[in-house]
Amino acid sequence: MSKVAWIGLGVMGYPMAGHIREKGGHDLIVYNRTPEKAAKWTDQYDGETAATPAEAAQNADFIFMCVGNDDDLRQVTLGPDGVFSTLKEGAIVVDNTTASAGIARELHEAAKGKGAGFLDAPVSGGQAGAEGGVLTVMVGGDEDVYAKAEPVIQCFARALNLMGPAGSGQLTKMVNQICVVGVIQGLAEGLHFAKQAGLDIPKAMDTITKGAAQSWQMENRWETMIRDEFDYGFAVDWMRKDLAICMDEARQNGASLPVTAMIEQFYNEIQRAGGNRWDSSSLITLLERS
Ligand code: NAP
Numbered sequence: 001m002s003k004v005a006w007i008g009l010g011v012m013g014y015p016m017a018g019h020i021r022e023k024g025g026h027d028l029i030v031y032n033r034t035p036e037k038a039a040k041w042t043d044q045y046d047g048e049t050a051a052t053p054a055e056a057a058q059n060a061d062f063i064f065m066c067v068g069n070d071d072d073l074r075q076v077t078l079g080p081d082g083v084f085s086t087l088k089e090g091a092i093v094v095d096n097t098t099a100s101a102g103i104a105r106e107l108h109e110a111a112k113g114k115g116a117g118f119l120d121a122p123v124s125g126g127q128a129g130a131e132g133g134v135l136t137v138m139v140g141g142d143e144d145v146y147a148k149a150e151p152v153i154q155c156f157a158r159a160l161n162l163m164g165p166a167g168s169g170q171l172t173k174m175v176n177q178i179c180v181v182g183v184i185q186g187l188a189e190g191l192h193f194a195k196q197a198g199l200d201i202p203k204a205m206d207t208i209t210k211g212a213a214q215s216w217q218m219e220n221r222w223e224t225m226i227r228d229e230f231d232y233g234f235a236v237d238w239m240r241k242d243l244a245i246c247m248d249e250a251r252q253n254g255a256s257l258p259v260t261a262m263i264e265q266f267y268n269e270i271q272r273a274g275g276n277r278w279d280s281s282s283l284i285t286l287l288e289r290s
Pocket residue numbers: 008009010011012013032033034037066067068069071072073075076096097098099123124125126127233234235238
């Protein structure tokens with residue numbers, strides 16, 4: 001069994017760390033900025049708490065992180081009490097945050113400088129996927145490091161793949177988000193049109209989910225979208241952060257993302273209307289208003 005440190009017990013990190021303990025049987029030490037969440041975690045699972053990321057990392061073989069964005073990652077890794085200040089030689093850092101490919105490459109280099117490994121390993125599958133331990137994990141990094149970390153990551157994954165060198169996991173997650181937002185906007189427009197046309201929406205959805213328009217979003221979101229229910233799932237603030245990362249990367253690699261750029265602005269409008277914590281399927285609200 002390995003010693004595993006976990007940094008960031010949010011909506012995603014809390015259950016993911018739980019699966020590493022329960023399914024993997026590893027020794028866990030957890031850190032959370034708000035200490036109450038770490039105390040709650042150790043009430044529920046076997047494990048210790050650490051006062052800082054540095055303390056969590058000092059004896060760990062694997063250090064998993066799931067925080068918010070690039071700045072948060074910098075703080076918990078390169079900051080004064082960060083993971084890299086105590087990282088031991090041969091340890092492996094696995095980052096499950098959705099962040100930029102640039103910071104993944106930077107942290108990969110920093111880890112290398114300490115004789116350690118680093119994998120960027122963002123996830124897809126949402127809160128339900130994290131709780132069920134059935135996430136899709138897109139990994140960037142070195143093959144030998146991936147081979148060692150794979151059995152531990154498997155504890156919370158249904159699908160797991162090494163996509164290429166450092167940053168490739170984050171680049172694949174960007175592809176995921178680009179594909180998802182186009183589908184959500186298409187579904188919102190389809191539902192809006194169906195309503196305007198006076199169609200029986202349940203009948204229309206029941207029929208077309210069996211055809212070429214079928215998608216996860218259609219199967220799981222059409223009913224809540226027409227009921228204006230957006231108080232769950234993947235928040236607009238997170239989606240906006242992810243699309244900003246995609247647009248920034250596209251500016252660097254020359255990719256043309258006209259629809260994604262437009263939808264980023266739609267999410268901006270939803271934030272301005274106070275929908276920061278609404279689910280990302282709330283794009284339909286902009287059509288209903290116009
Ligand atoms: P969350 O519930 O807001 O949790 C964020 C966690 O990061 C909390 O434990 C928070 O600590 C910690 N944190 C944030 N900034 C920090 C800092 N500067 N220093 C130390 N700790 C910090 O978010 P989440 O939903 O778990 O999402 C985490 C990551 O997964 C994000 O990158 C998100 O885009 C990605 N993701 C989320 C979903 C989803 O459906 N939620 C799906 C796929 C990917 P506190 O408890 O003290 O605030």
